[in-house]
Amino acid sequence: MTNYLLDGGVLPEGKKAQVLVADGKIAAIDSVVSHPGAASARRIDVSGCIILPGLVDLHTHMREPGREDSETVESGSRAAAKGGFTAVSAMANTFPVADTAGVVEQVYALGQASGLCDVFPIGAVTQGLAGHALAELGAMADSKARVRVFSDDGNCVFDPIVMRRALEYVKKFNGVIAQHAQDPQLSKDGQMNEGLISSQLGLKGWPSVAEESIIARDVLLADHVQSRVHICHVTTAGGVDIIRWAKARGIQVSAEVTPHHLLLTDDLAMSYDPIYKVNPPLRTQKDVMALREGLADGTIDIVATDHAPHSAESKECEWQVAAFGMLGLETALSIVQATMIDTALMTWSDLVVRMSTAPAQIGGYSDHGQSLRVGSSAHLAIVNPNQSWKVDRDLVLSRSRNTPYHGMDLPGSVVATFFRGVPTVLDSQLVRTSNDN
Amino acid sequence: MRHLLSTTDLSYSQAITILDTAQEMARISEGPVKKLPTLRGRTIVNLFFEDSTRTRISFEAAAKRLSADVINFSAKGSSTSKGESLKDTAQTLQAMGADAVIIRHSASGAAQRLASSHWTSGSVINAGDGTHEHPTQALLDAYTIRKHLRVGTSDLRGLTVAIVGDILHSRVARSNVHLLTLLGAQVILVAPPTLLPVGAQTWPVQISYDLDSVLPLVDAVMMLRVQQERMNDFFFPTAREYSHYYGLNADRLKLMKPNAIIMHPGPMNRGLEITAECADSARSVILEQVTNGVSVRMAVLYLLLAGAPNGIGELSQ
Numbered sequence: 131m132t133n134y135l136l137d138g139g140v141l142p143e144g145k146k147a148q149v150l151v152a153d154g155k156i157a158a159i160d161s162v163v164s165h166p167g168a169a170s171a172r173r174i175d176v177s178g179c180i181i182l183p184g185l186v187d188l189h190t191h192m193r194e195p196g197r198e199d200s201e202t203v204e205s206g207s208r209a210a211a212k213g214g215f216t217a218v219s220a221m222a223n224t225f226p227v228a229d230t231a232g233v234v235e236q237v238y239a240l241g242q243a244s245g246l247c248d249v250f251p252i253g254a255v256t257q258g259l260a261g262h263a264l265a266e267l268g269a270m271a272d273s274k275a276r277v278r279v280f281s282d283d284g285n286c287v288f289d290p291i292v293m294r295r296a297l298e299y300v301k302k303f304n305g306v307i308a309q310h311a312q313d314p315q316l317s318k319d320g321q322m323n324e325g326l327i328s329s330q331l332g333l334k335g336w337p338s339v340a341e342e343s344i345i346a347r348d349v350l351l352a353d354h355v356q357s358r359v360h361i362c363h364v365t366t367a368g369g370v371d372i373i374r375w376a377k378a379r380g381i382q383v384s385a386e387v388t389p390h391h392l393l394l395t396d397d398l399a400m401s402y403d404p405i406y407k408v409n410p411p412l413r414t415q416k417d418v419m420a421l422r423e424g425l426a427d428g429t430i431d432i433v434a435t436d437h438a439p440h441s442a443e444s445k446e447c448e449w450q451v452a453a454f455g456m457l458g459l460e461t462a463l464s465i466v467q468a469t470m471i472d473t474a475l476m477t478w479s480d481l482v483v484r485m486s487t488a489p490a491q492i493g494g495y496s497d498h499g500q501s502l503r504v505g506s507s508a509h510l511a512i513v514n515p516n517q518s519w520k521v522d523r524d525l526v527l528s529r530s531r532n533t534p535y536h537g538m539d540l541p542g543s544v545v546a547t548f549f550r551g552v553p554t555v556l557d558s559q560l561v562r563t564s565n566d567n
Numbered sequence: 568m569r570h571l572l573s574t575t576d577l578s579y580s581q582a583i584t585i586l587d588t589a590q591e592m593a594r595i596s597e598g599p600v601k602k603l604p605t606l607r608g609r610t611i612v613n614l615f616f617e618d619s620t621r622t623r624i625s626f627e628a629a630a631k632r633l634s635a636d637v638i639n640f641s642a643k644g645s646s647t648s649k650g651e652s653l654k655d656t657a658q659t660l661q662a663m664g665a666d667a668v669i670i671r672h673s674a675s676g677a678a679q680r681l682a683s684s685h686w687t688s689g690s691v692i693n694a695g696d697g698t699h700e701h702p703t704q705a706l707l708d709a710y711t712i713r714k715h716l717r718v719g720t721s722d723l724r725g726l727t728v729a730i731v732g733d734i735l736h737s738r739v740a741r742s743n744v745h746l747l748t749l750l751g752a753q754v755i756l757v758a759p760p761t762l763l764p765v766g767a768q769t770w771p772v773q774i775s776y777d778l779d780s781v782l783p784l785v786d787a788v789m790m791l792r793v794q795q796e797r798m799n800d801f802f803f804p805t806a807r808e809y810s811h812y813y814g815l816n817a818d819r820l821k822l823m824k825p826n827a828i829i830m831h832p833g834p835m836n837r838g839l840e841i842t843a844e845c846a847d848s849a850r851s852v853i854l855e856q857v858t859n860g861v862s863v864r865m866a867v868l869y870l871l872l873a874g875a876p877n878g879i880g881e882l883s884q
Binding site: 324325326328329330331332333334335337401402403443446447448449450451 | 652653654672674675676677679680683696697698699700738741764765766767769
């Protein structure tokens with residue numbers, strides 16, 4: 131195994147440091163020359179770059195099994211590595227649904243085989259995501275995939291008694307229910323945020339209250355049964371308020387926001403271009419500002435991509451028949467830098483918490499999100515904050531091209547990614563790993 | 568302008584030009600030879616993803632009176648029903664050399680999608696897209712109002728028009744709000760609160776829940792069709808109650824100014840939003856709207872395809 135000496139970079143808090151990577155671990159920081167592994171190490175010049183712990187995504191659609199035309203675990207892992215991620219969480223809404231030990235073990239094994247990042251399967255809460263009967267949560271938790279996060283994402287666990295039981299049941303193995311908060315009745319056939327723009331465009335509205343009413347219900351349920359709940363992709367100012375209130379009460383709630391909801395707003399739908407069609411929908415500027423504030427003050431614990439690849443034909447059509455979702459892995463760090471760091475709302479240390487430490491904690495991914503110190507697993511993302519880049523949908527590593535950022539100049543380039551001490555990205559290019567065929 | 572997708576795309580002078588041109592077209596339609604050679608050799612496609620016989624034949628008559636070749640393409644299976652996609656259909660029409668595509672579609676934005684894609688290079692005319700817009704309907708409504716109530720002037724300043732009924736789902740209402748206010752009319756939307764879009768109070772209109780208090784104020788009342796499917800979606804308790812509060816009937820007719828007109832974009836639900844006595848009364852201009860529709864659509868086709876080089880510009884006659 132090659133040792134690597136990262137030279138010329140700074141740690142998240144801004145301190146200059148040399149970092150020696152050996153045997154999958156951080157072998158030395160600063161006092162590298164005295165380390166026996168330093169002499170043989172390959173030196174990587176990371177001048178001007180910040181060395182971060184590898185990013186962890188708690189919400190990723192890898193589409194495998196079932197929709198390998200839009201993404202596979204392998205292609206999604208490439209996109210993840212390119213974006214600085216060393217762990218992703220594969221959502222359960224595949225075909226078949228990841229609602230049995232067999233499917234989650236398959237997805238986990240595919241991730242191990244790709245070797246570009248850890249792929250932690252998320253198990254379905256209910257059988258077939260249908261919302262009626264609990265999936266075998268215990269079997270998935272006990273499987274080789276060791277599932278701890280359960281979600282019917284794409285669907286809301288709407289039946290309150292099903293939600294209550296799920297919250298209670300996963301306490302047995304310290305699991306967490308990640309709720310896609312969407313009242314299906316209030317948002318029936320919803321196409322975009324309900325507001326001035328939807329009224330003008332004649333597109334059916336998906337109102338904020340459909341999200342907020344479920345968040346409110348579920349924090350109260352989590353309080354009642356003393357379990358923990360995670361709220362997926364919060365998009366509304368009211369949702370942030372409810373979570374802030376719940377945390378103040380001591381309720382065990384965590385929450386995520388996507389990069390796109392930190393940047394994009396519902397007026398983009400005026401083009402009727404379904405590249406901007408996403409669930410939950412893009413909201414208003416007021417919501418965007420509340421989400422940024424919530425992420426900055428910790429009300430929202432983490433950024434999660436909700437990376438949702440879709441084939442060209444499911445976006446090259448009328449808005450109302452197009453699929454919901456947009457790519458996110460390769461642009462997440464840049465969008466968070468643009469919206470949170472370049473706006474002085476957060477520091478790089480805060481970003482490490484929101485995009486690495488906290489998501490790893492919520493998911494129970496103990497090998498990830500470790501602070502940069504000697505002995506930690508060498509999962510690293512090295513970013514040059516001063517190097518901007520132009521998004522080109524034809525150059526993405528995902529198998530799909532549905533990025534809403536095509537043509538935009540974004541700040542911050544992921545220069546290198548290390549997964550368990552092995553570079554998966556160097557010079558901003560994917561490195562073929564030993565696991566590749 | 569190359570396309571007509573929304574009345575919001577029209578400037579005041581463009582709107583007036585269309586109405587004035589329609590007036591010329593009406594004169595021709597009333598003459599012994601109802602035909603102009605203007606669009607000879609041009610191909611116009613009626614691309615209808617949604618059944619609407621009346622709109623289709625209106626456009627067809629308009630195109631034929633301008634000597635265009637008309638192809639009716641009834642795309643039964645839209646991509647919603649797993650048939651051919653909009654893209655493939657559009658590219659097929661492009662390959663056949665369509666100069667203009669008149670599109671009717673159940674999806675809001677379908678016309679704009681077609682116009683902003685590279686799937687077709689012809690002009691796109693929106694003949695109704697979902698619950699978004701139906702610009703030629705608004706133009707024919709404005710034309711009809713002007714013809715009846717504004718003899719000798721060009722716009723609708725000083726007039727009050729009520730649009731009554733299912734504003735939420737109405738493309739006719741959206742197109743009319745923009746166009747009628749652009750032309751100087753005061754618009755009052757009358758509906759139960761459930762059938763008004765979120766944020767309608769920010770539109771340049773007045774809003775009322777009470778038809779009886781509005782009727783004495785208006786010069787024209789436009790009744791909207793109440794779709795059958797709204798009945799089962801809690802928008803109002805029963806058809807009877809809807810009719811009671813928002814239907815135009817003989818008693819309400821008496822509240823209106825003597826010269827006020829009754830309009831309806833059709834097809835009507837007689838007995839629901841409008842009674843037969845009103846629909847067939849002397850104040851009703853509903854059939855005239857149909858006639859005027861042909862003239863207005865002739866004007867739009869003429870201006871987009873044969874008028875100024877850049878589409879709807881100044882009238883070059």
